[in-house]
Amino acid sequence: MARADAEFVEFARAASGRLVHAAFLMTGDRHEAEDAAQTALARTYASWSRIHGDDAYRYARSVLVNHLVDRWRRPIREYPTEELPEQRDDDVADAVATRRWLFAILGTLSPRERAIVVLRYYFDLPEAQVADELGVSVGTVKSTSSRALEKLRGVGAEAPQVHGTRR
Amino acid sequence: MNEADRLRAAMRATESTAHAPLDLAAVVREGRRLRRRRRLAGTGAAGLVLAVAVAVPVALRPDGPPPQRPAEAITTGSVATPTTAPTASATPDARATPGSTDRKPVGTVVSSGIRYGDQERVFYFVPIGVPELPGVKIGLVAGRRDADGRLTPDLLINDVEGRDRHAGFHQIGYDQQGDRQVLPPVPTFGYFVGPATRIVGTVDGRQVPAELARWSVDPGVVIFWFEPTVLTPGVRLDGIVALDKRGERL
Numbered sequence: 001m002a003r004a005d006a007e008f009v010e011f012a013r014a015a016s017g018r019l020v021h022a023a024f025l026m027t028g029d030r031h032e033a034e035d036a037a038q039t040a041l042a043r044t045y046a047s048w049s050r051i052h053g054d055d056a057y058r059y060a061r062s063v064l065v066n067h068l069v070d071r072w073r074r075p076i077r078e079y080p081t082e083e084l085p086e087q088r089d090d091d092v093a094d095a096v097a098t099r100r101w102l103f104a105i106l107g108t109l110s111p112r113e114r115a116i117v118v119l120r121y122y123f124d125l126p127e128a129q130v131a132d133e134l135g136v137s138v139g140t141v142k143s144t145s146s147r148a149l150e151k152l153r154g155v156g157a158e159a160p161q162v163h164g165t166r167r
Numbered sequence: 168m169n170e171a172d173r174l175r176a177a178m179r180a181t182e183s184t185a186h187a188p189l190d191l192a193a194v195v196r197e198g199r200r201l202r203r204r205r206r207l208a209g210t211g212a213a214g215l216v217l218a219v220a221v222a223v224p225v226a227l228r229p230d231g232p233p234p235q236r237p238a239e240a241i242t243t244g245s246v247a248t249p250t251t252a253p254t255a256s257a258t259p260d261a262r263a264t265p266g267s268t269d270r271k272p273v274g275t276v277v278s279s280g281i282r283y284g285d286q287e288r289v290f291y292f293v294p295i296g297v298p299e300l301p302g303v304k305i306g307l308v309a310g311r312r313d314a315d316g317r318l319t320p321d322l323l324i325n326d327v328e329g330r331d332r333h334a335g336f337h338q339i340g341y342d343q344q345g346d347r348q349v350l351p352p353v354p355t356f357g358y359f360v361g362p363a364t365r366i367v368g369t370v371d372g373r374q375v376p377a378e379l380a381r382w383s384v385d386p387g388v389v390i391f392w393f394e395p396t397v398l399t400p401g402v403r404l405d406g407i408v409a410l411d412k413r414g415e416r417l
Contacts, residue, residue, distance in 0.1 A: 008198075009191055016189045021182050038189050038197075043405065045198025047371055059372070066369060066406030095180065102177040121171060122178040135369065135408065136416060152170040 008048050011056055012041050019064055022122055026068045026114045028103055040064035061123065062133040069115045069134070105152050113148045116141055201402065270294065270320070273305060275383035276312065277390050283351045286311040289318070290356060290390050292382060295325055302330035307390065309340055309353045322353045332388070334361050335417075336409070342401035352400035356392035358382070361417050363409035366391045370398060370405050377407075 016037055023033035044051070044060040051059050106114055112134070119130040120141075127145070131138045270293035281288035288311060295306045306325030310318050324340040331337065339357040359366060366377040366389070375397045382388040389409075398404070409417040 005195060008195070012189070012191050012194060016191075017182070020189070021178075025178060025181075034189060038194055039403070041189065041191075041194045042197035042201060043371075043403070045195055046201035048198070063405045069406065098177050099181045102174070102181055105174070117174065118178070121175040124175070135374075135406065140416070149170050152174060 004048060008045050012045075015057055015060055016041065018123075019060060022061070022118050023064055023068060025102075025106060025118050025122060026065070026111070028106070036064055036068055039067060058133070061119075065115045065119060065133065066135070069111045108151045108154075109148055113144050113151075116144045117148050120145055270308070272308075272318070273384060275380075276318070277380040277382075278312075279354070279378065279392055281354065281395065283311065285314045286319075286351075288351070288354065288392075290380075290392060291318075292384070293320075293323070295323075297325075300326070300328070303327075305331050307337075307340070307356070307358050309356050309392075311351065321350055324357065332360055332385070335359065336407065339404070339407070341403060352395060354392045354395050354400055355398055355402075355404065356390070359389045359391060359409050359417075360387055361389070361409060362387070362411050363389045363391075363417055364412045365410040365414075366407065367410065368393060368398065368404040368407045370402060372405075375404075 019037040019040060020033050023036040024030055027033050027036070040060045040063040043063050044056060047059065048056070106117070109117060115134060116130055119125045119133060120127070125133070127138050127141045131141045134141070272291035273294055274292060276289050276291040279288040279290065288309065291308055291310065292305045293308050294304060297303055303326045306323045308320045308324075309322045310320040312318055322340050322342075324338040325331070326337050336359050337357060339355060340353065341355055342353050355368075363379065366379060368375045368377060375393055377391040377393050380390050382390055411417055
């Protein structure tokens with residue numbers, strides 16, 4: 001395997017988990033999420049010679065999110081049961097409640113709002129970078145984030161407590 | 168914990184460690200194919216690609232009106248130039264040839280200005296009937312028009328769910344046959360429902376403008392296509408947006 005290919009595979013292995021999860025948050029469909037992540041990584045590979053390091057991750061993330069916003073203009077279709085790792089019963093119940101709450105919220109958002117929410121709050125990007133990656137103005141990101149959080153307040157009254165993360 | 172913090176924590180808490188690893192060998196194969204196509208585009212050697220029909224079988228409804236005069240393009244984009252020589256004749260797979268049917272265009276046949284010798288690339292809607300899709304009555308064809316006006320369809324796209332007139336983008340047609348270079352390449356094309364005056368795609372980090380024409384039957388329907396000189400046929404868009412006359416994203 002060429003050195004560049006080996007570097008790409010190492011990058012893809014490291015990035016794929018978060019890309020798949022981001023796509024899952026946007027689509028609610030695990031298989032669709034994997035397809036989208038695979039597409040984003042293939043396009044990243046195609047441009048690998050001119051993108052490096054953090055740029056590669058940014059590039060893959062941007063391709064993924066725009067791909068999902070623009071090609072799949074439809075609401076989240078379902079809230080499938082994920083395969084959860086083995087945990088205590090209480091943990092499983094918490095995880096299921098959290099997932100249901102999360103997808104109930106995401107399901108009220110448009111594809112573009114979901115993209116902004118995922119970039120802002122899952123990838124923790126600043127507003128200016130979200131605007132840049134989605135090709136919209138910072139004002140649009142601010143107003144859309146604000147609207148999205150309004151919706152969260154509307155459906156989030158019975159939000160479960162989230163006890164840390166699995167990262 | 169406010170809404171944003173709660174949302175942030177929930178997104179991370181739902182990360183699954185159980186998802187199947189991606190097929191990275193397939194990723195690399197697809198990436199290589201994309202890279203090859205981009206290189207071909209860079210050298211001006213546009214590949215001829217077999218166009219295929221989309222998605223669902225459609226029933227012929229040969230009661231549409233006859234072809235009409237070409238529509239005028241809405242945008243002032245560049246006039247297309249020929250991208251290929253006239254193609255070798257071939258008989259594609261029957262599944263991939265809506266052209267084997269005889270659907271009559273509904274409304275205007277849109278001239279693209281893209282020429283292949285004596286033929287011109289055109290776009291037009293045709294009536295379709297899919298029992299499972301009562302809301303889908305039309306499909307968009309990328310075809311070629313001979314000097315004598317005869318139409319040869321290459322690629323038919325139609326919605327596979329919902330309604331064919333819902334606001335926003337619908338199916339986008341791409342060349343899909345990779346190295347099987349048989350027919351003239353079909354420019355990336357589709358339609359948008361709404362007051363779009365500009366449509367811009369993104370690919371490989373650059374923006375590519377589409378050419379637009381309104382459908383004569385319903386001015387709310389905007390047919391768009393990408394010149395092969397700005398977007399190599401078959402290369403997937405990373406994104407696409409429609410803008411209204413104020414430049415606001417629709």
